[in-house]
Amino acid sequence: MFEHQLFLNAVLSGLLLGGFYASVSIGLTISFGQLNIVNIAHPAFVIVGSYAAYTANSGLGLDPIVSGILFMPVFFAGGAVFYRVYHVCFEARGDDPLRGLAFFFGIMFVIEVLLIIAYGVDYRLVEAAYIGETVGYGAITLPLRMVAPFLAALILTFGIQLFLSKTFTGRAIMAVAQDQIAVQLMAINPTYIKQIAFGIAIMTASLAGALLIVIGPVEPSMGRQYIGRVFAIAVLGGMGSIPGTLVAALILGVAESLTATFYGPSWAPAVSFGLLLGALALRPQGLFGR
Amino acid sequence: MAGYGAARVLHGVTVHLEQGETVVLLGANGNGKSTLINCLMGLVRPSQGTILLEVNGVSQELTGLSTESIVDMGIALVPEGRRLFPNLTVRENLLLGAYRLAARPARAKNLEFCFHAFPALADRQKQLAGSMSGGEQQMVAIARAFMSAPKILVVDEPSVGLSPIMVKQVISKIDELKVAHGLTVLMAEQNFNQAIRIADRGYVMVQGQVAFEGMDAAELRDNDFVRKAYLGV
Numbered sequence A: 001m002f003e004h005q006l007f008l009n010a011v012l013s014g015l016l017l018g019g020f021y022a023s024v025s026i027g028l029t030i031s032f033g034q035l036n037i038v039n040i041a042h043p044a045f046v047i048v049g050s051y052a053a054y055t056a057n058s059g060l061g062l063d064p065i066v067s068g069i070l071f072m073p074v075f076f077a078g079g080a081v082f083y084r085v086y087h088v089c090f091e092a093r094g095d096d097p098l099r100g101l102a103f104f105f106g107i108m109f110v111i112e113v114l115l116i117i118a119y120g121v122d123y124r125l126v127e128a129a130y131i132g133e134t135v136g137y138g139a140i141t142l143p144l145r146m147v148a149p150f151l152a153a154l155i156l157t158f159g160i161q162l163f164l165s166k167t168f169t170g171r172a173i174m175a176v177a178q179d180q181i182a183v184q185l186m187a188i189n190p191t192y193i194k195q196i197a198f199g200i201a202i203m204t205a206s207l208a209g210a211l212l213i214v215i216g217p218v219e220p221s222m223g224r225q226y227i228g229r230v231f232a233i234a235v236l237g238g239m240g241s242i243p244g245t246l247v248a249a250l251i252l253g254v255a256e257s258l259t260a261t262f263y264g265p266s267w268a269p270a271v272s273f274g275l276l277l278g279a280l281a282l283r284p285q286g287l288f289g290r
Numbered sequence B: 001m002a003g004y005g006a007a008r009v010l011h012g013v014t015v016h017l018e019q020g021e022t023v024v025l026l027g028a029n030g031n032g033k034s035t036l037i038n039c040l041m042g043l044v045r046p047s048q049g050t051i052l053l054e055v056n057g058v059s060q061e062l063t064g065l066s067t068e069s070i071v072d073m074g075i076a077l078v079p080e081g082r083r084l085f086p087n088l089t090v091r092e093n094l095l096l097g098a099y100r101l102a103a104r105p106a107r108a109k110n111l112e113f114c115f116h117a118f119p120a121l122a123d124r125q126k127q128l129a130g131s132m133s134g135g136e137q138q139m140v141a142i143a144r145a146f147m148s149a150p151k152i153l154v155v156d157e158p159s160v161g162l163s164p165i166m167v168k169q170v171i172s173k174i175d176e177l178k179v180a181h182g183l184t185v186l187m188a189e190q191n192f193n194q195a196i197r198i199a200d201r202g203y204v205m206v207q208g209q210v211a212f213e214g215m216d217a218a219e220l221r222d223n224d225f226v227r228k229a230y231l232g233v
């Protein structure tokens, strides 16, 4: 009986965690899966989102999730500018992707150092009425600091999916990496579209970062823990598929939660990569790969 | 004049196209048909020469414009090798055709027309373009170009890889679209007999030059040079 409840609770908290993972991974699904840009710095941008929410929360008393949404346009603009730099310095020159990877690796460290200079190395956290509360039914109790990010992440995921599948710009984003010349033949400027897409990818980091700091305290180099996870989820989801990303994130969340509950938290990272390797052996194109 | 790097491919080619005409570019492999078309579309930059588009009596130079802006002016290309977006559905491919602002308002109507003209596509809207047969893919490519509501439709060798029956169908469809929507068509094609079926005029290209200009289909058919090159007589 006790085992049963433990199991059920672990699955439910895994789903909540997985939903949050989707919000962290969706930006990489766009940049890496759809644009072929190996943005290894994506989790670092998520941490910037955390600190933006922290600053608005501690300074102005703003709700962290609301500020995560309010900062989205700023992140979008930053991402768009960032893509321009990447495009001019690497993409347009046709340099090999490895140098682009080195570029993003560098960006990751620069972001970390800047955050340390600005905020120090200590953990920071936010305050909101729902943090510390739980909802429950019978033996099941779920902390609101997990439920709220889960719901916000779901809305983000559905919103992005709707945008990509129903708008002209969204369809252009899905097409842009498939055939550069064909895209131009559709009267689409590929650089412009990639710039918008990359802006959107970074925009999601604003909300994901806010969700991260709602779930728990954040320090500047914490993004590193997420690099493995987000790449695992993006690949597992089928490189570029938003529904795939959500499903892969939920699977990973549940797997990690079960592992942590029954074997101890230190095994959780091994689970991400174990799942990734296993899935790739069985289904190289990922779950929702086309 | 145009080429790729040091390789000169086109040497002093002059081709013109009147509104409402179907003009074919004939010529065997490697004679520069695609290179000429790619110059027109801004995909290859000519080293010398100009490309002019006359709209309402006003001449505009296309030379040097980006491919996007050329397409945006109402010139659509069905490229060699089709170049569909293989991981998108047929419907998504067609809607991408309607990306340009001028084509968006009429997208529902044009989509309906496409499915009417190519009934095979209507049942396969949700299928990934990459999983279609060669003939179906060619239909999607033509329909996608049509979705941009062009004034000029440029088609580069629609017959490649298709069965004789399919070639006949595809060429007829191009003519149907042209007639129904008052298009101007420029088509590169090696299949001489099928091409001249719908052509008003034609050019024969040999080694990057226009070797013969036929003012009508009969003239192309009866010309000694063309007969030798194509009909082996």
Ligand SMILES: Nc1ncnc2c1ncn2[C@@H]1O[C@H](COP(=O)(O)OP(=O)(O)OP(=O)(O)O)[C@@H](O)[C@H]1O
Binding pocket: B004, B007, B009, B027, B028, B029, B030, B031, B032, B033, B034, B035, B036, B080, B157, B190
């Ligand atoms: N991207 C390229 N780089 C270098 N040379 C090229 C390139 N594309 C074409 N060529 C060369 O230009 C010449 C003309 O090619 P083009 O594709 O224009 O011929 P074509 O008449 O369209 O032939 P086909 O009927 O086989 O399509 C050929 O000698 C070809 O090798």
Ligand SMILES: [Mg+2]
Binding pocket: B033, B034, B035, B080, B156, B157
């Ligand atoms: Mg060719």
